[in-house]
Amino acid sequence: MSEKQVTLIGVYKANGGVVGELSYFFGHLVGVRSCSLCDVTHSPVMKKAKFKDLEKRLKAELGITFKLVHMNERNAEELKASSGREPCVLLRYDDGGISMLLDYVELKAIDGSVESFEKLLRSRLDFYL
Known part of the structure; x- marks a missing residue:
């Protein structure tokens, strides 16, 4: 992989x-x-x-930090890159610079599996980096 420093959001x-x-907890329930x-x-x-x-x-392996944000916690750049695509x-x-790495369709297909998420994430990182 490249030596670029990246953050996942x-x-x-x-x-x-x-x-x-x-609201989310009870709505999900x-x-x-x-x-x-x-x-x-x-x-x-x-978590x-x-x-x-x-x-x-x-x-540890890639030097990549994973940041998690809620819709109302995004900065202007994150909002511009993701609005309507959450x-x-x-x-x-x-x-x-910001790119969409995984969209809502791909996340839905993962069906909550951390293992499937990791496989898709790593394959996509290989492509982008």
């Missing part, structure tokens, strides 16, 4: 904060809200251990 299809988190990235990163109450391990491996994973280069 996972954008949830949910708002952060107490109200946003509760009754089936009116969903976020396929949430399904990959979290169990119903906390999945397998996802935490993936974050550590990406950092959930998704963005790739930010050290020069500030």
